[in-house]
Amino acid sequence: MRTRFFTQQFSRALCALALVMLSGCATRSTAPANPADPLEASNRAVFEFNDAIDRAVLKPAAEAYAFVVPQPVRTCINNVFLNLGDVWSWFNSSLQGRQADALNTFGRVLLNSTMGLGGCLDLASQTGAKRIPNDFGVTLGVWGLDSGPYLVLPIMGSSTLRDGAGRAVDIYVNQFGYGSLITNIDVRNSIYGLEVIERREALLAVTNTIDRTALDRYSFIRDAYLKRRQAQVAGATAEAQTLPNYEDFGAAPADEKALGIAPKK
Secondary structure, three states: OHHHHHHHHHHHHHHHHHHHHHHHHHOOOOOOOOOOOOOHHHHHHHHHHHHHHHHHHHHHHHHHHHHHOOHHHHHHHHHHHHHHHHHHHHHHHHHOOOHHHHHHHHHHHHHHHHOOOOOOOOHHHHOOOOOOOOOHHHHHHHOOOOOOOEEEEOOOEEEEHHHHHHHHHHHHHHHHHHHHHOOOHHHHHHHHHHHHHHHHHHOHHHHHHHHHHOOOHHHHHHHHHHHHHHHHHHOOHHHHHHOOOOOOOOOOOOOHHHHOOOOOO
16 A cells, blocks of 8 residues: 555656646746756756755755754764765766876875775865865766756756766666665665755755845756856866855855855845
């Protein structure tokens, strides 16, 4: 009975998403066309769907997690997940031929995994070795593949045609690479769930600031995402570190000045 209930709810959600996307496609946006976003109407529909899921499920869960779990524990857990992500970043930097970035990231992983107690302490950042987020979408861009149109994916959010293909590889590595090290399915799924909640909690301050200040949340997130991805592909790692990091939920600035938003009058 329980399985049938969840199946029915999932089917209804898919049908609702399809209807929202169709209505979005049929509605012409009043905003000026953006060459990088030819699918803006349907993208906005999916954005609204994702926002509804976030406000109903993810954000309340993240707020409850922040209320119950002390900050030092949350920081430790977040650092552990970021340290695991650095392994994949190191691999992608190597594929891109950016040996300086690869060496920096490898040093971060080595230091944080040993002296940093498995990544709980981010000693590398304290010594000046900045984290360089990297993924297979960036690798494809460095290899010369055009980003294609901007896409908003259900649940996963901002992407492009190229980054969507890269994200499929990222998910495969996370699920069957790191995930294969944990044989207990219940434990593995619990860790995946914790990672989602922890990543959402890390962005609470950022999303709350955007809610208060951005005139058009969709456009702001889209433009910030595209700018950051362009900087990563171009190798401007210092600039990429200062832009809001929406796709991997890393540490992000929480104030209006850092976000580049002028407060509403």
